Amino acid sequence: MPRRTATMLASTLMLIALLCAGVLIKVPYAEMSPGPTVNTLGEHDGEPVLQISGHKTYAADGHLNMTTVRVTSADYRMNLVEAVYGWLAHDTRVVPHDTLYPNGKTEEQSTQENAEEFSQSQESAKVAALKELDIPVQSWVIVSTVVKGSPSEGKLHAGDVIRKVDGTKVEQPSDVAKLVTRHAPGQDVVFTIVPAEEQAAAEKEHRTATATRDVTITTTTSDDGGAKRAIVGISAGTDHTFPFTIDIKLADVGGPSAGLMFALGIYDKLTPGSLTGGTFVAGTGTIDDDGKVGPIGGVEMKTVGAHDKGAKYFLTPADNCAAAAKDKPDGLTLVRVSTISDALGALKEIRDGNTADLPLCTVKG
Incomplete structure (x- = not known):
């Protein structure tokens, strides 16, 4: 066999062997890529994303895409081949597997966590939008979860309204832990609650729940690796009663990052005129009850997805600006926002054509 032919054959066989090895070798990485983008002002799977009843609404045009x-x-x-391809591709990002699934988190656990965060983001979006419109929203501190096997199991239940702890009025979820940790492990703490079923009945009948009861729980010692302290095995959160019905219909989506865009969509539906002036605006960002916008993960993938869908402006959490600006798609303007008020101000500039005044993202933030 001629030397040249033998060399080519050996090289070909070596390449095949390397490709086979690359396919067989598994690497501890995961991949992120642009996902769907949905107009909060429009429809998804044949029904409006935002459905509001019991209050006057207005037609809205343009896009406010999550x-x-x-x-x-x-x-x-x-495998190694997929990882290398992902590193080289513009519209994907390869990250350590533990970045997305820390501490061995399973797919089921991740899905459940994302669903809970998505539900909470919807609630906060409603509250933030209504507060911006000066529409009153009633809020309560509730039991969000009860840890199985904890002292609270069977005594407190998810949805119970926490009025007082040891006779002290509770106004914020953080108040609960502060009041419980005043005790030494093994001491009793008294919760004054409105049972979840009583609260649900009161809301259905549009009245204030008044039937309370005291529940005594013996604290135990924390075992989370931090400083030892008294705990009862619950997490506290906030629940709200709205003056009218706001439903967000969007399946197969998880996480908290759509909060800002949901809030803006609700605001637009409840006010005359158009927030966007017909412009295609997309964005991302968590939102809390007070309208503060927080950072999210995968912002580079979200800007690519928005650009590919046709967005011209992208509302970007201030803490994500630097990362987003490093690899900004051509033709997409990244607008820095820290609150819902910032976002509303930016949308006014966009619809009025005063884009030179927009606060833009830079690689420095």
Whole structure:
């Protein structure tokens, strides 16, 4: 066999062997890529994303699109070829598997956590939008979860309204932990609650729940690796009663990052005129009850997804600005926002054509 032919054959066989090895070798990485983007002012799967009843609404045009990121599942293991391709591709990002699924988190656990965060983001979006419109919203501190096997199991239940702890009025979820940790482990703490079923009945009948009862729980010692302290095995959160019905219909989406865009969509539906002036605006960002916008993950993938869908402006959490600006898609303007008020101000500039005054993202933030 001629030397040249033998060399080519050996090289070909070596390349095949390397490719086979690359396919077989699993690496501890996961992949992120642009996910679907949905107009909060429009429809999804044949029904309006935002459905409001019991209050006057107005027609809205343009786009206020929430954006998403696709990620490989927790039990999927990339091979070396896929990882290299992902590193080289512009519209994907390869990250350590533990970044997306820390501490061995399973797919089921991740899905449940994302669903809970998504539900909470919807509630906060409603509150933030209504507060911006000076529409009163009633709020209560509630039991969000009860840890199985904890002293509270069977005594407190998810949805119970916490009025007092040891006779002290509770106004914020953080108040609960502060009052409980005043005790030494093993001491009793008294919760004054409105049972979840009583609260639900009161809301249905549009009245204030008044039937309370005291529940005594013996504290135990924390075992989370931090400083030892008294705990009762619950997490506290906030629940709200709205003066009219706001439903957000969007399946197969998780996480808290659509909060800002939901809040803006609700605001637009409840006010005359158009927030966007017909412009295609997309964005992302968590939002709390007071309208503060927080950072999210995968912002680079979200800007790519928004640009590919046709967005001209992208509302970007201030803490994500630097990362987003490093690899900004051509033709997409990144607008820095820290609150819902910032976002509303930016939308006014956009619809009025005063884009030179917009606060833009830079690589410095």
